[in-house]
Amino acid sequence: MIPRIVIAGTNSGCGKTTVASGIMAALTTRGLKVQPYKVGPDFIDPSHHTRICGRPCRNLDPFMMGEKGVERTFEQSTEGADIAVIEGVMGLYDGIDGTDFASTAHVARLLNAPVLLVVNIKGMSRSTNALIRGFCDFDPVISFIGVILNRVGSPRHRGMIENSLAIPAFGWIPKRDDIAVKGRHLGLVMAHETGSMSEFGPIIEEYCDLDAIIGYAKKNLTPLPQKKVSSSGKRRRFRATVGVALDEAFCFYYEDNLERLRAAGADLVFFSPLHDPLPRVDALYFGGGYPELHLQALESSDCTRELRSVVDAGMPVYAECGGLMYLAREIAADDRTFKLCGVLPADVEMTPGIQALGYVKGTSIGNSSFLPPSVSITGHEFHYSRMFPDRDAQFLFRLSRGKGIDSGKDGLVSVNAAGTYTHAYFTDKFTGIFVKAAHHFSRD
Numbered sequence: 001m002i003p004r005i006v007i008a009g010t011n012s013g014c015g016k017t018t019v020a021s022g023i024m025a026a027l028t029t030r031g032l033k034v035q036p037y038k039v040g041p042d043f044i045d046p047s048h049h050t051r052i053c054g055r056p057c058r059n060l061d062p063f064m065m066g067e068k069g070v071e072r073t074f075e076q077s078t079e080g081a082d083i084a085v086i087e088g089v090m091g092l093y094d095g096i097d098g099t100d101f102a103s104t105a106h107v108a109r110l111l112n113a114p115v116l117l118v119v120n121i122k123g124m125s126r127s128t129n130a131l132i133r134g135f136c137d138f139d140p141v142i143s144f145i146g147v148i149l150n151r152v153g154s155p156r157h158r159g160m161i162e163n164s165l166a167i168p169a170f171g172w173i174p175k176r177d178d179i180a181v182k183g184r185h186l187g188l189v190m191a192h193e194t195g196s197m198s199e200f201g202p203i204i205e206e207y208c209d210l211d212a213i214i215g216y217a218k219k220n221l222t223p224l225p226q227k228k229v230s231s232s233g234k235r236r237r238f239r240a241t242v243g244v245a246l247d248e249a250f251c252f253y254y255e256d257n258l259e260r261l262r263a264a265g266a267d268l269v270f271f272s273p274l275h276d277p278l279p280r281v282d283a284l285y286f287g288g289g290y291p292e293l294h295l296q297a298l299e300s301s302d303c304t305r306e307l308r309s310v311v312d313a314g315m316p317v318y319a320e321c322g323g324l325m326y327l328a329r330e331i332a333a334d335d336r337t338f339k340l341c342g343v344l345p346a347d348v349e350m351t352p353g354i355q356a357l358g359y360v361k362g363t364s365i366g367n368s369s370f371l372p373p374s375v376s377i378t379g380h381e382f383h384y385s386r387m388f389p390d391r392d393a394q395f396l397f398r399l400s401r402g403k404g405i406d407s408g409k410d411g412l413v414s415v416n417a418a419g420t421y422t423h424a425y426f427t428d429k430f431t432g433i434f435v436k437a438a439h440h441f442s443r444d
Contacts, residue, residue, distance in 0.1 A: 286323025
């Protein structure tokens with residue numbers, strides 16, 4: 001088994017992304033091949049980890065993937081790596097609806113991975129030890145190798161804590177205002193917009209015992225609790241070329257989704273709706289991102305002008321969140337209205353507050369599109385926009401969990417195009433259906 005370690009936090013905002021990114025950067029600088037992971041449905045932190053490590057960061061999420069899916073992704077993506085570094089989500093024990101499910105602790109147990117706990121000690125001294133003891137005693141199955149104390153105020157502050165620590169401290173990172181990454185309404189800025197995450201490596205080398213962290217990761221080489229899980233299902237029955245929108249406006253993709261499209265027979269062609277015309281492909285996939293930051297450029301782009309004609313011709317198109325908004329008729333933002341693709345019968349307005357946040361589960365209804373009824377999806381929604389569909393609009397999914405576009409209905413449909421607020425984690429069945437539809441379109 002590959003050496004592995006989970007970087008967990010006591011809570012969101014304690015500094016675990018900084019620490020995890022710094023450890024990845026420091027290990028990479030030392031010449032190790034680091035396979036990065038992120039617990040949960042996040043897209044932004046993985047973009048930084050991918051850039052730092054030079055290997056695609058994988059999400060590990062038991063809700064979207066299932067427990068076996070977590071193990072499958074981990075086993076298949078560690079090939080060729082020297083060490084796996086897994087950044088947690090929220091606080092260590094924070095799962096769905098106040099439970100443990102899909103928490104960082106859940107993933108740590110699934111992978112038999114030791115935990116390094118990041119604690120923000122600003123405003124605390126001896127109480128730090130009570131907090132750490134509580135985390136260590138809460139679940140005896142979790143193996144803690146130590147802690148990294150963040151935002152240490154002074155040597156005196158350190159001294160008030162150090163003598164009574166219950167587990168080893170592998171780092172004491174001082175309070176520094178320059179150790180931060182800018183954020184926006186969906187979280188941190190994306191990796192292509194800043195290179196600052198890679199600069200945290202020297203901080204880890206200076207203030208943390210990286211050799212000890214590596215040593216403990218290597219000592220905790222236990223097998224996964226379950227047997228090796230292999231992918232299932234028939235593969236590559238059909239061949240097709242799928243265009244994937246990828247630029248500053250569309251940049252939210254799960255790496256597993258792209259890999260499963262390839263496994264189902266898709267040759268992926270990446271293009272920019274901001275800068276390129278539509279590519280010659282058999283189907284299109286628009287992920288989420290930040291189209292609202294590029295509305296003027298999208299309104300005048302070649303891709304926007306050309307998309308309606310290929311949809312009318314029957315090309316399969318699948319779009320998520322930002323992609324859904326792009327396929328609509330118009331978006332109202334900043335006291336202006338921008339005309340977009342006009343593929344889906346709806347208008348959009350940007351809002352100052354979150355409209356939906358959380359996990360999604362649903363089943364396809366079977367309206368006119370490439371997707372037949374009773375196909376299950378799981379995923380996540382997080383958006384600052386509202387959509388106003390036409391009264392006679394057709395929906396693709398009925399949700400048992402999540403808000404969607406309108407009261408538990410998600411996925412607007414037009415011909416063979418569909419757009420959802422849900423960022424779905426693709427199954428083998430879904431990708432097989434999508435690639436088959438693309439294959440048949442290419443033969444028409």
